[in-house]
Amino acid sequence: MAIYEMRTYCVVVGKMSEVIELYKTLGWPAIAKHPPRLCGYFTGDVGALNQLVHLWKFRDDEDRRTFWARVFSDPEFLAFAGLLRPLLQQQENKLLMAAPWGPSIQIACAGGGGLI
Secondary structure (H helix, E strand, O other), rough: OOOOEEEEEEEEEOOOOHHHHHHHHHHHHHHHHOOOOOOEEEOOOOOOOOOEEEEEEEEOOOHHHHHHHHOOOHHHHHHHHHHHHHHHEEEEEEEEEEOOOOEEEEOOOOHHHHHH
Protein backbone atom coordinates (compact mmCIF):
# COMPACT_ATOMS: atom_id res chain seq x y z
CA MET A 1 0.00 0.00 0.00
CA ALA A 2 1.30 3.44 -0.95
CA ILE A 3 2.43 5.85 1.72
CA TYR A 4 2.73 9.61 1.50
CA GLU A 5 5.31 11.79 3.17
CA MET A 6 4.39 15.39 3.86
CA ARG A 7 7.35 17.59 4.69
CA THR A 8 6.68 21.08 6.05
CA TYR A 9 9.61 23.48 6.25
CA CYS A 10 9.16 26.67 8.28
CA VAL A 11 11.33 29.22 6.54
CA VAL A 12 13.02 32.08 8.37
CA VAL A 13 10.73 35.10 7.98
CA GLY A 14 11.83 37.16 4.99
CA LYS A 15 13.85 34.33 3.42
CA MET A 16 11.19 32.60 1.29
CA SER A 17 12.36 34.26 -1.94
CA GLU A 18 15.88 32.90 -1.28
CA VAL A 19 14.49 29.42 -0.61
CA ILE A 20 12.44 29.49 -3.82
CA GLU A 21 15.44 30.61 -5.88
CA LEU A 22 17.64 27.95 -4.25
CA TYR A 23 15.10 25.22 -5.08
CA LYS A 24 14.75 26.47 -8.67
CA THR A 25 18.49 26.63 -9.35
CA LEU A 26 19.96 23.78 -7.26
CA GLY A 27 17.34 21.79 -5.35
CA TRP A 28 14.95 20.77 -8.08
CA PRO A 29 17.70 19.90 -10.60
CA ALA A 30 19.32 17.64 -7.97
CA ILE A 31 16.02 15.98 -6.98
CA ALA A 32 14.63 15.64 -10.52
CA LYS A 33 17.34 13.20 -11.58
CA HIS A 34 16.09 10.66 -9.02
CA PRO A 35 13.00 8.46 -9.52
CA PRO A 36 9.81 10.54 -9.60
CA ARG A 37 8.09 10.46 -6.22
CA LEU A 38 7.13 14.10 -5.77
CA CYS A 39 3.42 14.97 -5.88
CA GLY A 40 4.08 18.69 -5.53
CA TYR A 41 5.55 21.68 -3.71
CA PHE A 42 3.26 24.24 -2.09
CA THR A 43 3.70 27.64 -0.45
CA GLY A 44 1.20 29.47 1.72
CA ASP A 45 -1.02 32.16 0.27
CA VAL A 46 -2.60 33.25 3.55
CA GLY A 47 -1.86 32.24 7.12
CA ALA A 48 1.53 30.54 7.41
CA LEU A 49 3.28 32.47 4.64
CA ASN A 50 6.69 31.21 5.68
CA GLN A 51 5.97 27.51 5.03
CA LEU A 52 7.13 25.34 2.17
CA VAL A 53 5.20 22.06 2.02
CA HIS A 54 6.03 19.14 -0.20
CA LEU A 55 4.13 15.91 -0.65
CA TRP A 56 5.80 12.68 -1.78
CA LYS A 57 4.26 9.33 -2.72
CA PHE A 58 6.07 6.02 -2.26
CA ARG A 59 5.11 2.42 -2.98
CA ASP A 60 5.91 1.46 0.62
CA ASP A 61 8.36 2.28 3.42
CA GLU A 62 11.22 0.42 1.72
CA ASP A 63 10.73 2.52 -1.43
CA ARG A 64 10.73 5.68 0.74
CA ARG A 65 13.89 4.75 2.60
CA THR A 66 15.70 3.71 -0.58
CA PHE A 67 14.72 6.94 -2.32
CA TRP A 68 15.97 9.19 0.49
CA ALA A 69 19.16 7.17 0.94
CA ARG A 70 19.97 7.76 -2.73
CA VAL A 71 19.06 11.44 -2.59
CA PHE A 72 21.17 12.02 0.53
CA SER A 73 24.15 10.27 -1.06
CA ASP A 74 24.02 12.65 -4.05
CA PRO A 75 26.77 15.33 -3.78
CA GLU A 76 24.67 17.88 -5.70
CA PHE A 77 21.74 17.43 -3.33
CA LEU A 78 24.02 17.64 -0.29
CA ALA A 79 25.47 20.93 -1.56
CA PHE A 80 21.92 22.27 -1.98
CA ALA A 81 20.87 21.01 1.49
CA GLY A 82 23.87 22.73 3.08
CA LEU A 83 22.71 26.06 1.65
CA LEU A 84 19.05 25.44 2.51
CA ARG A 85 19.39 24.46 6.18
CA PRO A 86 20.36 27.92 7.51
CA LEU A 87 17.20 29.32 5.88
CA LEU A 88 14.90 26.95 7.80
CA GLN A 89 13.63 27.37 11.35
CA GLN A 90 11.94 23.99 11.65
CA GLN A 91 11.12 20.84 9.70
CA GLU A 92 8.17 18.53 10.28
CA ASN A 93 7.70 15.21 8.50
CA LYS A 94 4.49 13.18 8.53
CA LEU A 95 3.87 9.76 7.04
CA LEU A 96 0.32 9.41 5.79
CA MET A 97 -1.88 6.66 4.39
CA ALA A 98 -4.54 7.42 1.78
CA ALA A 99 -8.13 7.19 2.96
CA PRO A 100 -10.02 4.29 1.37
CA TRP A 101 -12.31 6.69 -0.57
CA GLY A 102 -11.84 9.66 -2.88
CA PRO A 103 -9.34 10.37 -5.64
CA SER A 104 -5.86 8.93 -5.78
CA ILE A 105 -2.65 10.82 -6.62
CA GLN A 106 -0.75 9.01 -9.34
CA ILE A 107 2.87 9.59 -10.30
CA ALA A 108 4.31 8.23 -13.52
CA CYS A 109 7.44 6.18 -12.89
CA ALA A 110 10.41 6.51 -15.21
CA GLY A 111 11.57 3.57 -17.25
CA GLY A 112 8.13 2.14 -17.98
CA GLY A 113 7.54 1.31 -14.33
CA GLY A 114 3.90 2.33 -14.55
CA LEU A 115 2.20 4.50 -11.98
CA ILE A 116 2.49 4.57 -8.21
